[in-house]
Amino acid sequence: MSDFDNGGAEEGPEIENELLALDAWHRAKGGRMVSFAGYEMPVQYEGIMAEHLWVRDHAGLFDVSHMGQLFLSGDGLDAALEALIPADVVSVKPNAQKYSLLLADNGGILDDLMFTRWDDGIYMVVNGAVKYDDISHLLDHLPDDVTINHMADAALLALQGPEAVTVLSRLVPGVEDLVFMTGGRFVWNDVPLWISRSGYTGEDGFEISLDGEQVAAFADALAAEPEVKPIGLGARDSLRLEADLPLYGHDLDTDTTPIMAALNFAVGSKRRRAEANFPGAERILAERDQGPAVKRVGLVIDGRQPVREGAAVVDASGAEIGKVTSGGFAPSLNAPIAMAYVPLALAEIGTVIQLSQRGKVHTGTVTAMPFIPHRYVRAGGK
Amino acid sequence: MSRYFTEDHEWIDVDGDIGTVGISEYAQGQLGDIVFVDVPEDGKELSKGDEAAVVESVKAASDVYAPASGTVLEGNTALADTPGLVNEDPEAEGWFFKITLSDPSELESMMDEVAYAAFIAKL
Structure with a gap:
């Protein structure tokens, strides 16, 4: 018996994998660790099928700390960022979160991302597998007035599923008042948390950014709740596939445009389309009108x-x-x-x-x- | 009846010149939830090492090789509707196919249960 392939796991044998802050935690929970996006990550604990169905019915805890968390700040940030992504950045209100795409000059997709306006700048979450490419791209293209802080010490958890709100509001009262694609600052046992109501499963749920030093204690607290089980990358993939959420490097890449990818909502701003000043605008707008x-x-x-x-x-x-x-x-x-x-x-x-x-x-x-x-x-x- | 194992985690039970083939408990654990099994047609001629069957888990597809040469007698039709039998009972109810052995001497190079247990302990 032998595998045809590794099922989409990104092998990087020449580079030593980084370890997540929760590495020991995953192993203690029975996680089967695989190489993914330059990290050792749990592909499953009890089994992909059971974990997938658990998330659809209850609440699943995902460690997505491999993803790149960036904080951008400085004068002229909104306009500078609009030169790289097709979103209407200017109108994004404080604590509001938006999906967008980092675009190449030909309209191809360099990455997909989420960004949120914080009081003093923009918080951005990008894909782990290309985060260093993204940072280089941002450094090359954003003006010197803009500072890019890679929050490399921050961990990122996702709690997803219909019971996620019940569980998280028990530990962190107030999160129940968030709505989809908004976030806020909270505190749990003196640990500062950034929490948004968002995710990658199609279910209600939250994404929680916190210091890597504190993440094991918080993950323990969440996993101790009866509604919660830890969920690996395997179920994350099957959940997002059912939910029409494309995966960068697979469903999206530099050969695909937002319109080819059926992500027309990412070029949903009338003002941005009228200005047509995002990378690849001419091609993307032509495809939007005439079909890709x-x-x-x-x-x-x-x-x-x-x-x-x-x-x-x-x-x-x-x-x-x-x-x-x-x-x-x-x-x-x-x-x-x-x-x-x-x-x-x-x-x-x-x-x-x-x-x-x-x-x-x-x-x-x-x-x-x-x-x-x-x-x-x-x-x-x- | 004797049971032999391959390094690719197939098992074969031999009774006279009839062999019954499946994948090991270790293999099903590695694969995880099995959602599809494609077994060979009756009468298919297989040489040792040929791709004989396909097993698909949620995550990946894998080949199952013929542990010995011969002619396929029958596939396990129960696996079409209940591929999860391979997870539940891989070394009995979850068998893949039966084969009429053409060269029983091929079995001599295979591992017995004790040797296979030692083999997977090192993986």
């Missing part, structure tokens, strides 16, 4: 065999016309699902698509995403 050549879609695969990243989308003659960028078995749907880039003509919901993997042809149907409805707690939604 290829587009990211969701597929439900016939049968039970997963069709995974790297499988080809083929036409009737067997010629490759697209690619699967993420795929796996969806525990909440009890069926294999995938994300793929297909020619625009095949991107309509209900289109049946042929896929080729290791010499075998599979059939998938273009399906509206998210596969599982989002359960975010939005402003005015109560």
